[in-house]
Amino acid sequence: MENASQRLTEALSTDFLASIELEEVQRCLFVDSLVSVSDTGKELGEFCINIQKTVHNNQPCFLVHANSHGAIDNIPCGTSITGYVTTTFETLEQDHHEYVKLHGHSLERKSHMVRQDGQLVVNKVTREEEEVREQTYTFPLSSLRGFVSEASNLLILRILAQRKNIPEPMKFLSFDAETQICLSTYRDLGEKKQVVGRETVDVFGIERTVQTVDDIPAMWQCYFLRDGHLASRVQVGSPVMMKLLKMPALISEDEQDDKPVFEKRPLVWEEDMQLYSKFLDRKEELKADHMSYVRHHQELRALLADFLQFLLLRKPQDVFSFTREYFAPFSSAPTWRHFQSYSIPQIIWKVLCDNTTTTNNNNNLS
Numbered sequence: 001m002e003n004a005s006q007r008l009t010e011a012l013s014t015d016f017l018a019s020i021e022l023e024e025v026q027r028c029l030f031v032d033s034l035v036s037v038s039d040t041g042k043e044l045g046e047f048c049i050n051i052q053k054t055v056h057n058n059q060p061c062f063l064v065h066a067n068s069h070g071a072i073d074n075i076p077c078g079t080s081i082t083g084y085v086t087t088t089f090e091t092l093e094q095d096h097h098e099y100v101k102l103h104g105h106s107l108e109r110k111s112h113m114v115r116q117d118g119q120l121v122v123n124k125v126t127r128e129e130e131e132v133r134e135q136t137y138t139f140p141l142s143s144l145r146g147f148v149s150e151a152s153n154l155l156i157l158r159i160l161a162q163r164k165n166i167p168e169p170m171k172f173l174s175f176d177a178e179t180q181i182c183l184s185t186y187r188d189l190g191e192k193k194q195v196v197g198r199e200t201v202d203v204f205g206i207e208r209t210v211q212t213v214d215d216i217p218a219m220w221q222c223y224f225l226r227d228g229h230l231a232s233r234v235q236v237g238s239p240v241m242m243k244l245l246k247m248p249a250l251i252s253e254d255e256q257d258d259k260p261v262f263e264k265r266p267l268v269w270e271e272d273m274q275l276y277s278k279f280l281d282r283k284e285e286l287k288a289d290h291m292s293y294v295r296h297h298q299e300l301r302a303l304l305a306d307f308l309q310f311l312l313l314r315k316p317q318d319v320f321s322f323t324r325e326y327f328a329p330f331s332s333a334p335t336w337r338h339f340q341s342y343s344i345p346q347i348i349w350k351v352l353c354d355n356t357t358t359t360n361n362n363n364n365l366s
Contacts, residue, residue, distance in 0.1 A: 013146030013172045017089050020159055025062070025087065027251055028158040029053060032230040034242040036070050045070015045078075047242040049154055049230065056084040056092055064151040069268060072240060076101040083113075083151020091115070091149040097276075105129060110277075111179070113149065120144060122179055137179050148172040148184060157206060160186065161224030164204050176212040184210045194223060194231055197246050203231045227251040 032049040047068040054063040062085045069078035076099075083094035094113040100106065108127040113120065122137040148156060153174075160166055166188040174184035189205025203223040210218045219236040227250045233242040294300055307326060316322040 011146075012167075012169065013148075016167060016170070017146075020089075022087060024159055024162065025155070027162060028155060028228055029062075030229070030248075030251065032244075032248075034230060034233070034244050036068065036240050036242050038072075039239045039241075044072055044240060047233070051155060051158070054084070059086070059092065061086050061092060062155060064154055066151075066154060067268070068242070070240075075103075081150050081154075083149060085149075085152045085155055089148070089152045089156065091120075091147075091152055094149050094151050095274075096150060115141065118142075120147075122175075124179065135179075139181070144173060144181075146171075146173050148174055153184070153208070157208070157222060158224070158228035160206055161204055161222075161228045162226075164226075166206065174210055176210060177215075177218070178213070180213050182211045182213060184208060189221060189223070192223070196231060196244050199247055201225060201231070201247070225250065 029052050032047075034047040035043050036045045036047055037043055045068065047066075049064075049066045051062055051064050054061060056063075064083045064085055065081070067078065067080040069076075071077070078097075078099055080097040081094065084092040086092060091113065092115055094111075096111045096113075097109070099108045106127075106129065109124070110127075111122060111124045113122045115121075118141055120139045120141060122139075124135045124137070126133045126135075166186050170186040172184050172186075174182055176182045185208070187207040187209070189207050191202050191204050193200050194203045195201075203225060205221060205223045208220045208222070212218065220233065221236060222233045223231045225231055225244075225248075229244070229248050229250070230242070231244045234240070307323075310326065311319070311322065314322065
């Protein structure tokens with residue numbers, strides 16, 4: 001019975017995806033910009049979804065990018081999804097990044113999904129403080145007919161919102177939080193009124209539920225404007241809601257724009273998974289290089305320690321003059337004009353470099 005039910009689900013979901021015309025997808029190529037607010041109305045962060053045409057590995061497809069970042073109870077957190085989805089809603093590749101930065105404790109999860117040699121390969125990395133866990137999952141593509149990733153889900157929601165018609169039962173295969181195959185269902189929530197800016201508009205609601213194997217289902221309720229723009233989004237049980245504050249320019253049904261204009265937004269590099277990963281790698285590389293240098297030059301610690309101790313004992317009003325006089329004996333030709341363009345740390349570094357060069361030259365002569 002379970003296999004028969006799964007085959008029926010696959011058939012219905014495949015039929016629905018096949019019924020979507022390319023023109024419908026063309027009307028979904030725009031940017032959603034919302035703010036996240038608490039249950040008391042306090043703004044906590046931003047939420048953005050951008051869908052556009054692109055080419056990935058020489059294959060025409062759609063680039064779906066969504067990111068949410070902010071702070072809940074002064075705890076920074078965020079999520080970023082970047083996926084490449086074909087015109088038949090198959091996911092070629094997807095990156096998913098989540099992070100939470102608690103006081104004295106941080107948690108970061110990254111997952112990379114890609115189609116390779118007839119399989120869907122998912123690599124997951126979880127970093128909790130200094131502990132790093134890596135996991136790899138593989139699934140035959142033949143077992144994933146009717147599969148919808150998080151990236152393709154965002155595109156499907158816009159199409160359903162424009163149609164205002166959700167066939168029953170509306171079910172797809174998905175992954176739960178533990179990367180186990182499960183069912184995701186879509187349900188019509190009907191229409192209601194919502195205030196956006198100074199206007200009261202009609203919005204259409206869709207509820208998506210992702211079943212889980214070992215936990216309670218995860219459920220999201222989204223309301224859309226008539227052209228598919230997202231008006232609000234909330235995960236059931238969460239104190240945070242995404243809301244649209246300003247009415248966008250609505251897209252008419254007969255509007256065809258092969259070159260959509262996307263809103264220019266500032267780059268938040270901390271939320272871009274690739275840039276943030278490069279930053280962390282470079283940060284660790286520099287830290288290791290600097291620590292190695294300090295370990296091999298013990299005189300640096302002693303010199304700076306003596307200077308800071310003398311500085312704190314004297315507590316001079318003119319720190320620049322004090323620094324110049326303190327380090328004057330270490331250099332053969334330092335002048336105040338020479339140091340005027342430097343900050344205090346730069347002055348110390350410059351003097352140390354000059355002193356190291358002089359010491360090495362003296363050693364070579366002796």
